[in-house]
Amino acid sequence: MKIQLALDRLPWNDCFKIVHQTEAYIDWIEIGTGVIKEYGMDIVRQMKKEYPDQLLVADMKTCDAARAETIQAFEAGADVTTVMAFAPDASIQAVLETAGEYGKKAFVDLLNVQDKQRLDELDKFGVRSASLHIGKDMQRENAGDNDYYRLLQAFPHWEVSAAGGLQAETLYKIKDARPDVIIIGGAITKSENPRQTAEQIRLEADRL
Numbered sequence: 620m621k622i623q624l625a626l627d628r629l630p631w632n633d634c635f636k637i638v639h640q641t642e643a644y645i646d647w648i649e650i651g652t653g654v655i656k657e658y659g660m661d662i663v664r665q666m667k668k669e670y671p672d673q674l675l676v677a678d679m680k681t682c683d684a685a686r687a688e689t690i691q692a693f694e695a696g697a698d699v700t701t702v703m704a705f706a707p708d709a710s711i712q713a714v715l716e717t718a719g720e721y722g723k724k725a726f727v728d729l730l731n732v733q734d735k736q737r738l739d740e741l742d743k744f745g746v747r748s749a750s751l752h753i754g755k756d757m758q759r760e761n762a763g764d765n766d767y768y769r770l771l772q773a774f775p776h777w778e779v780s781a782a783g784g785l786q787a788e789t790l791y792k793i794k795d796a797r798p799d800v801i802i803i804g805g806a807i808t809k810s811e812n813p814r815q816t817a818e819q820i821r822l823e824a825d826r827l
């Protein structure tokens with residue numbers, strides 16, 4: 620199981636400092652949406668420059684102007700971009716097509732989408748990578764039960780990532796999601812000791 624470190628709501632220097640502290644325990648680096656809104660593609664470019672061998676995710680959360688945004692992310696050095704499952708079909712298809720042209724990958728973010736019909740449509744469009752995502756605002760309502768994590772069991776050919784307030788102690792909850800990737804943000808980035816927390820999460824993830 621891979622660990623994707625999500626860099627959200629952090630100043631520029633802290634993003635690089637935390638990656639430096641935790642790189643031994645993480646597999647993928649994500650530049651979070653808020654950080655992209657603050658610093659644009661410059662931080663994606665700089666992260667790729669400093670960590671050329673690490674897979675880099677730009678969490679673009681695209682829902683319109685999809686081809687342009689996807690090209691922006693890939694040209695800046697991202698290996699993976701994200702598109703929202705609730706986006707218009709044309710946007711999802713544009714992201715997938717553009718990713719195909721670049722030989723790169725797009726994850727569909729399932730934030731607030733649990734409808735089997737939509738998942739079937741995404742499958743028909745050729746979606747093969749998706750994120751089960753309990754958003755920051757939803758986390759306050761304690762969202763995310765086993766049914767949510769079982770949502771993708773009908774799509775065993777999809778690569779799955781899981782995100783949303785995950786911590787070392789709560790990783791067991793996502794077992795049913797059979798995730799290939801766990802996305803961890805605040806648990807590491809807000810920790811007093813990001814390196815130690817990343818190591819703990821690595822140990823727990825390897826036990827799942």
Ligand SMILES: O=C(CO)[C@H](O)[C@H](O)COP(=O)(O)O
Pocket residue numbers: 625626627651652678753754755782783784785802803804805806
């Ligand atoms: O996509 C995101 C927010 O929209 C986050 O990257 C994801 O939820 C992981 O962060 P955290 O572990 O802090 O919830």
